[in-house]
Amino acid sequence: MQGLLGKPLGRVHWSNKAAKTGPLAHRPDNSAFMQQRLPAWSPMLTTSTVLPFMYCMAVLCLVVGVSLLITVQGTQEMKLDYTEAGTCNNCFQSLKNVSNAGKSCSCRVVFTLEHEFKGDVFFYYGLQNFHQNLRKYMDSRDDAQMVGRKQNLKNPSSYCEPYIRDEKDVPIAPCGAVANSMFNDSFALQYQGQPGDPINTVPLYRKGIAWYTDENVKFRNPPKNKSQTLAQVFEGTTSPPYWQKPVYLLDPLDATNNGFINEDLIVWMREAAFPNFKKLYGVLVRTQEPFTNGLPAGNYSIDIVYNFPVQYFKGRKQVVLSTVTWFGGQNRFLPIAYLVTSGLVFIIAIFLTVIWWKFGKDAKNMNE
């Protein structure tokens, strides 16, 4: 390696010390910094310092692990694969034929909850083997368009390849492969306590499922006048080729939930890290009986509008019902990790104590 200085370092005068004269002109300063005597803390990892720390850590991990475990035990989760379940098998078969791709197909699956789901219940849809994390796929979106920039609406970014414009050269909004492949099954959940009981529609709140910042900042509809409708704003664009409805009609029930700020769209646009994932669909509304305490045990059925094809990538579709605690959904790994760590640390601490005891507390062998 070439030296930093081709010339002797001594030639570089850093201060005006060279100007000093006298017999000791070149004497270096007797400062702590220059003499490498800065006050310093020198910790040492010895058995005796580490042991108390280890016991403390074992206890701490144990406490955290146990409390996490208790919390997790309180959560409930139910997964239902409806790809070919119940009458959905027909839809599955029908979608195998490409010509039926655009046709709507309805089906119903039934299930039973053995135990009551207490508290807030979250309704997710899940996909397996769907790679939302492919590079080409992930890149194929235009955040500038979806943040509502007017000039980007009709000039989608080249990133959106191959879904920038349709055959007639009309710009696609929202452009890109991610938006194009948006999940488009819809669900209606019904509850029937016992056979013969009246059927209750389970009310699902379909908002608040996307991040607050996404909903309010990152995704915006293009600016419009008071007189304009959303449809007029999107005039001159076309919807992605696989979509059945244009972007301004995604939610027929709530006019404010349309366009780029449609929460289903936003949820979909947050690409999952792994090929098996679930996405939030709705939250149980607990205002009316019998759902004030959550989902009671009993029989349920889901009416599904079955649009999303998964057979092309050997995928599966699921519905997930889950309760969450303050630290999230049902995840047993975290408490287990803490408990195992606690146990291991404890065993090693004991082992180390034995060594410490046997080979001398002050490590006699150190004084050779």
Add this chain to the structure above:
Amino acid sequence: MLRWTRQQLGFDPPHQSDTRTVYVANRFPQHGHYIPQRFADNRIISSKYTIWNFVPKNLFEQFRRIANFYFIIIFLVQLMIDTPTSPVTSGLPLFFVITVTAIKQGYEDWLRHNADNEVNGAPVFVVRSGSLVQTRSKNIRVGDIVRVAKDETFPADLVLLSSDRSEGTCHITTASLDGETNLKTHFSVAETSVCQSGSRLESLQAVVECQQPDPDLYSTIGDSSLLIIAVCTTAGVAVYTGMESKMALNYKCKSQKRSAVEKSMNTFLIIYLCILLFEAVLSTILKYAWQAENQWDEPFYNQKTEQEKNSNPFLQILKFISDFLAFLVLYNYIIPISLYVTVEMQKFLGSFFIGWDLDLYHEESDQKAQVNTSDLNEELGQVEYVFTDKTGTLTENEMYFRECSINGIKYQELNGRLVPEGVMEDTLDGSNTGDELLFLKAVALCHTVQISYDQPDSMGGGGDPFSHANGFSSGTMEYYASSPDEKALVEATKRYGPPGTLKVVSAVLGRNIDDHIPLIFPHDPYKLLHVLEFDANRRRMSVILDGEEHPESYAEVERRLGAARTALQHRDERLQEAFAFIERDLQLLGATGVEDRLQDKVQETIEALRLAGIKVWVLTGDKHETAVSVSLSCGHFHRTMNILELLQQRTDNESTGRPLMSCLMDPFLPSLLRINDDHVIQHGLVVDGASLSLALRQHEKLFMDVCKNCSAVLCCRMAPLQKAKVVHLFKTSPERPITLAIGDGANDVSMIQEAHVGIGIMGKEGRQAVRNSDYAIARFKFLSKLLLVHGHFYYIRIAHLVQYFFYKNVCFITPQFLYQFFCLFSQQTLYDGAYLTLYNIFFTSLPILVYSLFEQLVHPHVLQTKPALYRDISRNSLLSFRTFLYWTLLGFCHAFIFFFGSYALIGEDTSLNGNGQMFGNWTFGTLVYTVMVITVTLQLALETHYWTWMNHFVTWGSITFYFIFSLFYGGIIWPFVQTQDMYFVFVQLLSSGSAWFTIIIIIVTCLFPDMLKKVLYRHLHPTGTQKNQRAIYDLA
């Protein structure tokens, strides 16, 4: 223009002819064909760059480095093909590294420019058109007549034409060239010495024929020398100017020595390059294996563009290559880009500590340690063999005349007089015998000592100092000698000479070729005809004096000498021949005994080095007995040592191979056996130069084996080149030990340059050794602190720096590699581009830099008092392959824990939020990244043993900075940016309770095993260093 360009780039071939012809005052011959020669102007350019060529030239130099070249290739690949990361992610760090280096080099060059301008702009007087003209130094051309006043420096290499003295002499010192401050007399040619005025010089028509520029300082023709101080006003003609002057030719960058650490670093880099290639190839192959199945290749949601679908075989291959390159780009961060720049900063900044060290400062001479290259700092901690000169290195080189032997009678100093042994003082009659006189005469005449007078007014007005000499008392005179024993001898003559010789001796010292020297007896004057200078090969000097006897033989001598001295080629060889012709049939008059005191604490230093496992070799030109006694007195040899001797192996035995072999082996075989039998007794070896060269030539392996088993080796009767040869031999022996050479004189230079580390002693024999050394210290005793403390510090610092750098980059990039297994090898990055870019230049750069500047495993005092600690780090132990493997594996393990820990905890489909919302891939990447930044920083904290406030500041500051940066980066919708992937991702992550628990448990899991390992090793197999840490810890 082309020619100019070529010259600037240094492509022009050197001058064609062997000699150059200089026309004084540029008066070219009027008739006859004259081919003008091109000479350089007198501009001194030590700077490398100009404003115009700085950017291209500096860039070119930087990209010649293999690492920078690698990164620029990666950058270009990113520009050309579709790669997962934007070119900015590798362009920015590269730009950062290049800029930092360029700023540093630019600053240094600016300093050089300033120095050059000062020299080039200095006012000088030149004779132009018959009168003196003041101009600037850079305007001097070859052939100009330059006037140099008293105490001025020479602006170029000059040939002396005349001086204001009638004899045309001039006294100069060559302090700037070789540090010798003694006055040297130079003589002008008689024909020109009369030209003392500008007009007369102007009318001078002369030609100087001289060699082409040549860097050898001592092969000068006549009187050329640059930047030397003149003692009287002189006029000279410029023969070598500017970059062709001796000074400039000697002002070259020294040979590039590489440290062992750097070699290891390069090996590691190659290993990592292999890992990188392996990962890229594996990923590419797996990608195509996946794509063979249609469902993965092109699911409906990821349709290919038309262009991608139209594939012919050629495009397929192109696609394959571009995929490979894309993976290369994705994983390229495994080669740590900032490693080189950090190492450079560390070496540059770290080397200041040597100069700043008060313990390496010598008060008497006001000299501090000097660092000439910072590249070798850590090599100071790896030294296995020390080769040291004796005179001036182990000894003070302050000679004092003690005794002498004249005609077989020993004389000693007694009450300021020289008296024969056994004779009482009162019996002396005060007169000297003939033998004594002859002896004193010889001592008084045969030397090259110069005098200077302390009183400045005596030299005022350019007056002849010699006219004052007789009226002077000796107290105002200073002797300057190129060798201290000469000085001692002259001083002795002054002391012991017959009464009344004081002033005449002093006059001798300033002798002049035209002076008739009244020596000792005023009626017995001598005229000095020639000086046959001392050199290390002949080991003698002589003078030729004017005498009446043998005029015919003198004529022959004169002829030979004159021919040899004026030869333009092979002058050295011809001089040697002439000297050999003259110096024969010599008679022994007597011998002098000059004492040279040992330096302070030499014994302690040698003992400390030995305890540190360093073998000390003394290489000296002295004869065997002297060398051995010095060795014994300085503790190099012990009385208890079994001393083997290999002496007097005459080279004339060479013809008979067999007997020689046995005669060499004879003294060795039993001792060899003893060495193997007995490890308790230490062995010392004495070998002389002739035997050494024989042993090296014929029994190299055996000799090396013996040497390795000896704890002390003494080589006497060594020629300077032999010293370098011994060093070279050891350097290249199979074990490749690290060698250090230390010396003070010009004869040690070759050894100093040859050894891995060359140390110069700022002694009395000029600055040749210091200029050629890597480090220079004032006294031998400083060597122990330099090696045991500074060497130890630098080594552990840089070793950890290198290991840690590789570790942290493995941690960094392996999760990204693992992620490919989950995203069908689609080259999706795990981290955002900004994080990729800033990891090495912001988030993890400062803690390691500060660590590598301030880390101390043990207090310096302990290191110095317990030299055995030096053995802990010997043979590059901290960069052994095992340690490297450990750190690399640690990196991989940590990376696996980061990735799979986060994977298991976030899970495939677990909500981490209390509101049931889900996270995406960027949150996952950020989680891994957060855990990584903290773990990697804390891993270094675990290694740190010396926590100054700066370590605290940068360690906790880096983590804090990461959090602040992430909050800021994720808090804004960035204008002009295509994707807003990171918007509020970090805040969302931190708002999740389980993310915090995840971060904590992963960090603990990562750091715990390494901590446990450290504790166990410390408890069960503590190294010497750790034992001492413990001792200090217990004390506190």
